[in-house]
Amino acid sequence: MKHFITAIILTAFLTSCNSSDKTTTTTEATETTASTPKAPNKNLQPIDTDEALIATALMAVPEAGRANCKIIGYNMAGEFVTLKEGDNEFIVLADDPKKDGFSAACYHKDLEPFMARGRALKAEGKKHNDIFDIREAEMTAGDLTIPSGATLHIYYGAKTLYDAETSKVDGAQLRYVVYMPWATAESTGLPANPVAPNHPWIMNPGTHRAHIMISPLADDATE
Template sequence: MKHLITAFILTGLLISCNSSDKTKTTTQETSDTETTAESLSTAIPKNLKAIETNEDLIATSLMAAPAESRAKSKVIGYNMAGEFVTLKEGENEFIVLADDPNKDGFNAACYHKDLEPFMARGRALRAEGKSSEEIFDIREEEMKSGKFTITPGATLHIYYGPNTTYDPETSMVDGAQLRYVIYMPWSTSASTGIPETPSAPDHPWLMNPGTHRAHIMISPMAKDKS
């Protein structure tokens, strides 16, 4: 009789353990299925549109500016016809240089209006056929002579990526991201304490130290799109 009771108890324990394992397995499978479904839903392509008009160009290029400043920022650059024009008038401290529709990928920049003489000089020298090295040297000498200045702390925001399609609901360009520049003319690592190479991803570093074009570079890591 005692052996029979023991057998019943063991059988009950085995059934209980088996049920528990099945419950855990079922719960895990459900969780895995939900995770897979969530991943698939986020991977569904958005309703993307090609940048085909000046309005598209303005909307996407303004993404380089801070969100609260976009409505009143001035936009300049090449229009869809290849003419360098003012695409949109502005009334705040920012100028947006629109993406050039005749070049591969997307690259728009937003900078403080006090940087316009420096930027305009670079565009003029480039139009003359000067190389990047020649432009650097010429502007270096002109800064030293006082022909123009760069206010320390003036910012440049660059919105860039490999694609030229965008979400018309948000104006975000597919695959684009931001990087930031803070101009600090003539600064060095010794004068600022900022390293000349990034210490880690997302960390600021000083580029072109000791020159007119010394600037703090901040390149945020790309967002995980999975």
């Protein structure tokens, strides 16, 4: 009888040990997996050629429109040129290699007169507020137009390295602007200030430059 009881106790002890070992092993495996650092992207390199400017600018364009879009902007020599010819509805302003960070903007071709006017005024040395006031007056007079609903896609980030295989810029995100001249919070039902990331709101309400802003979530950055 004593041998029988001893056998039962020994079996229970071994079962308990095995169960404990499995729990410990599972926990350690989970902790190891959670703490494993992400491997650095070895394909990252500087945007230092006109070809790289074109490739990264295309990331601002909806994929279906990339082949036939037009790309303009400063080349590596500092000249404002057409980097890529195109005839669809998209025009892309490539990143300026002389500025910090990265920013490429894709917009509907009907926005080009408005965008070109802004570039011209800036070239004349006009400041942001002056450019705003001048274009406001020209829009009011009917000398300049912005099609309601025309969209601007901004691909931007603080870093200036890109993946040569995918053309994606390290950490870059997309922000969207939908132009609605003279619209207000009351006419659209949108808040006049951001409520939360990725929520639409109306900026510059009641002006020629009124537009819906849609900014990305913080964790939407490209890896």
